[in-house]
Amino acid sequence: MMNKPPTMHERRRQKRRNISYYMPILDPGTLQVVGHLVDINQIGFMIDCPVALIGGVEMDLRLDTPPGISNKDFILFHARVKWCRPDRITPNSYNVGFEIIGISESDAGIIQSIAEQFGSR
Secondary structure (H helix, E strand, O other): OOOOOOHHHHHHHOOOOEEOOOEEEEEEOOOOOOEEEHHHHHOOEEEEEOOOOOOEEEEEEEEEOOOOOEEEEEEEEEEEEEEEOOOOOOOEEEEEEEEEEEEEEHHHHHHHHHHHHEEEE
């Protein structure tokens, strides 16, 4: 009997934490909202997005830091779209998974603080 391939959740090396705080992810050049953060960990995150994004596309992104997290107003990072699928609940919306491929050490620490303070398991 053949084994089923592992699910994305089973393949994930680090558990993501759902975010209970409204956090837009922005294009740093235009400050247009790309989507809103759903979950995050040190190596990746998922957003709700109004448009489908193509897997493999790399993007520079900005996340404004919530009050009390950091002395920085925002963090910048480079991420790659890993997958995109229609949202099961909200029509005309997409869930998009990203892998963080470029971030400063200090900004990575801010992501960890956001996950700890605003995330739930």
